[in-house]
Amino acid sequence: MTTNRSIGCNVIECKHHAKTESYCSLNHIDVVKHTGTATTVECTDCGSFEPQG
Numbered sequence: 001m002t003t004n005r006s007i008g009c010n011v012i013e014c015k016h017h018a019k020t021e022s023y024c025s026l027n028h029i030d031v032v033k034h035t036g037t038a039t040t041v042e043c044t045d046c047g048s049f050e051p052q053g
Ligand code: SF4
Pocket: 007, 008, 009, 010, 011, 014, 015, 016, 017, 018, 023, 024, 025, 026, 029, 046, 047, 048, 049, 050
């Protein structure tokens, strides 16, 4: 697993988390919004999240 230092992340429950450091291991992630128009940080999330297997 490689650490992508361009994508910081503290979601340790995700299978793509680098674990030893607070980064993602993917080369690319999709950021999504939950509402038609995003007005707060809570409206956005990582769409590449996958639960630990
Ligand atoms: S896929 Fe998203 S939630 Fe999972 S480690 Fe990467 S940035 Fe974090």
